[in-house]
Amino acid sequence: MSQEIKSIDQVEEGLRQEHYIADRSLATSIFLSVKLKKPLFLEGEAGVGKTEVAKVLASMLKRKLIRLQCYEGLDVNTAVYEWNYSRQMLQIRLLEASGNIHQESTVQDIFGPEFLLKRPLLQAIDGTEDPAPVLLVDELDRADEEFEAFLLEILSDFQISIPEIGTIKAEEPPIVLITSNRTREIHDALKRRCLYYWIDYPSFEKEHQIILAKVPEAPQHLAGEVVAFVQELRREDLYKRPGVAETLDWVSALVALDQKTLTEEMIEDTLGALLKYQDDLEHTKGPVTQRILSQRAGVRP
Amino acid sequence: MEDQGHLLRNMILFARLLRDLGMNVTTTRIIDLVEAAKHVNIGYRKDFRDAVQTILVSRREHLALFHRVFDLFWQAGEKRGSFPELGLLLRRSHQIKEQPALQTHAEDHHLQQVSASDPREAAKIRTYSAQEVLRQKDFAELTPAEREEVKRLMQDMTWEVEQHRTRRTIQGSRGAYLDMRRTLRHNLRQGGEPLLLRWRRRKHRRRPLVVICDISGSMEPYSRLLLQFIFVINSRLQKMEAFVFGTRLMRITRHLKERDVDQALSQVTGAIQDWAGGTRIGEALKNFNYDWARRVLSQGAIVLIISDGWDRGNIQLLEKEMARLQRSCRRLIWLNPLLGSPRYEPLTRGIRTALPYIDDFLPVHNLTSLEQLGKLLERLGEHRPLRRQMRMRFSEVA
Known part of the structure; x- marks a missing residue:
């Protein structure tokens, strides 16, 4: 066995060591999710670090991360398993050539485990990983209801049945994280099986720490200015408010351009790293930028 | 402890x-x-x-x-x-x-009085020819008894929304994709030579419908029957979202989940705070676009806006938000009760601003117009409506 989780403090410390700066309440949710063996359902705006939680958790617990990216039409063949058809056909040819093709045994032969291609969900429960892996079901809101129903079935008892082989059940269930951007409501039946956590935009201090942890080459002064600007910008009436991921992109851009401090001109040139809608860019350029800059100048000389 | x-x-x-x-x-x-x-x-x-x-x-x-x-x-x-x-x-x-819906009760009461004073009137409108007249009659001109009859007829209408191809595939006798698994299985009986091919085809699903209904003062004669109409389509379709607005937008989808019409309507009326107030369509649509569009328009939704276009809000905002809404839905249909009148011309500021961004502009003033809408929804066709890139008339002045 590798890392065993014993307390909330330990999770908190572990996240910190992995440079993931989070509220203690998130550590509590993760801790309980592991203890109660229930999936953790993470919701929040795009770019607040939902997916990152799974990566960090896997590396912290020294477990393998298995990721399933969702999209419309995601089906059993890509999510659970698929037969390796070309190998199966070859095998049939081989059997034919050697002249011992008998129907029953052929079927058993070519639908055996060695012709099975394991997809993420099967990999997560088939017990080849010890300890059990961390399973990330990413952006579940992008999948359709059919897949949701299917996932529900797997999450309820961590077993999958393959008609030709039988039922595969996880001896030790994986740690499951599900993320959603809330582009649609996830069905209550699925949520009921999970613990829920809403990741909000970070506070000034948190975001500042995140930048210093993730972009260590950024000058402290610049990092402070950037966070103050972004925090203020999130209060503006925008179609899509910038997430932490965008803040990080922006800081990296400014560092690459050798900036030591924020100027209006530089902001306008690089705002595309932060805002991705034409309306939002228009809204922010000019007076709004000047206002935010001057406000900040007033507060922190 | x-x-x-x-x-x-x-x-x-x-x-x-x-x-x-x-x-x-x-x-x-x-x-x-x-x-x-x-x-x-x-x-x-x-x-x-x-x-x-x-x-x-x-x-x-x-x-x-x-x-x-x-x-x-x-x-x-x-x-x-x-x-x-x-x-x-x-x-x-x-x-x-x-909370009971005060106005609904008042109406019922009135109806009882009418039927009591003249039982023949109530009986009369149940005949066939009367129904035909009723179908054509403007909602605003109905007597309370007729109103009840219209409600009943609405209940009997069927609603279907056109289906679209999803990315999910299912077994089919023919189709665009080879079903390797079934093909292989099937042909093992013939010794493994893939002679008979098996196929998969795209699955079809009904498009979601989103209704955004104006309940401000100028819509007053229509709003109650329109809410009833929204309730009926909601009970027929699984995927539907409903919103109402006057000066601000409110989601009523959950209120409509009640089995019983009257209960659902009284819930809605109880929850609505700005009945018969002013209209700010632009603000309401912005609210919709910012807070809801990403959540309810994801799977090729059809949007119905029901409003007479009398707008007292910001016109630039209306144009901008109409443009955005049209870009983010499959089809944008505007239903206007005034369009039923032959003399009506879309002259109000609100309607003139919105018109270039509307895919279909239809009346919604009597039962016949609802039936026409029903037909349109059933066959919207595979292709997107033709839309032209256009310069905003108002927003660019700034």
Whole structure:
């Protein structure tokens, strides 16, 4: 066995060591999710670090991360398993050539485990990983209801049945994280099986720490200015408010351009790293930028 | 520290309280909560609260309420005091359910009077030819008795929305994709030579429908029947979202889930605060675009806006938000009750601004127009409506 989780403090410390700066309440949710063996359902705006939680958790617990990216039409063949058809056909040819093709045994032969291609969900429960892996079901809101129903079935008892082989059940269930951007409501039946956590935009201090942890080459002064600007910008009436991921992109851009401090001109040139809608860019350029800059100048000389 | 039995009782009480306030708290969750209490140091209040939260709350909308109730409950428990404010919260959440729709009742009352004074009038309109007249009659000109009849006829209408191809594939006798698994299985009987091919085809599904209905003063003669209409389509279609607006937007999808028409309508009317007030279409649409569009327009939705276009809000905003709304939905249909009149011309500022961004502009003033709408929704066709890139007339001046 590798890392065993014993307390909330330990999770908190572990996240910190992995440079993931989070509220203690998130550590509590993760801790309980592991203890109660229930999936953790993470919701929040795009770019607040939902997916990152799974990566960090896997590396912290020294477990393998298995990721399933969702999209419309995601089906059993890509999510659970698929037969390796070309190998199966070859095998049939081989059997034919050697002249011992008998129907029953052929079927058993070519639908055996060695012709099975394991997809993420099967990999997560088939017990080849010890300890059990961390399973990330990413952006579940992008999948359709059919897949949701299917996932529900797997999450309820961590077993999958393959008609030709039988039922595969996880001896030790994986740690499951599900993320959603809330582009649609996830069905209550699925949520009921999970613990829920809403990741909000970070506070000034948190975001500042995140930048210093993730972009260590950024000058402290610049990092402070950037966070103050972004925090203020999130209060503006925008179609899509910038997430932490965008803040990080922006800081990296400014560092690459050798900036030591924020100027209006530089902001306008690089705002595309932060805002991705034409309306939002228009809204922010000019007076709004000047206002935010001057406000900040007033507060922190 | 409290002893175990006491704590257990309090946790169950607390969970029930949340359930009464409308949160989705199941018995399984309560069991989880008890289990979790073993792992978390409940002496440390914040951890305890976070733990309870992650288990019992599953919607972001409930977080604020949860925090308030949590503080009140566990504080009250410590002080052994009473829960005046909790009682208030509870009463408020029940009120929403119980509040009768005043105006609906008034109407019923009026109807009873009519039928009592002249029973023949009520009987008369049930004949066939009367129904035909009724189909053509403008909603605004109906007598209370006719109004009831129209409601009944609405109930009998069927609603279908055109289907679209999804990315999911299912077995088919023919189709675009080879079903390798079935092909291989099937041909093993012939010794493995893939002679007979098996196929998969795209699955079809109904498009979701989103209705945004104007209930401001100028729509007054129509709004109640239109709400009824929205209720009926909602009960026929699984995927539908409904919003109403006057000066601000409100989602009524959940209120419509009631089985009974009158109950649903009284819930809606109880919850709406700006009946028959002013109209700010631009603001309402912006609200929709910012807060809801991403959540309800994801799967090729069809949007119905029901409004007469009398707008007292910001016209630049209206144009901008119409443009955005059209870009983010499959088809944008505007239903206007005034369009039923032959003399009507779309001259109001609001309608003239919105018109370039509308795919279909249709009347909605009598039963016949509803039937026409029904036909349109059934066959919208595979292709997107033709839309032209255009310069905004108002927004660019700034």
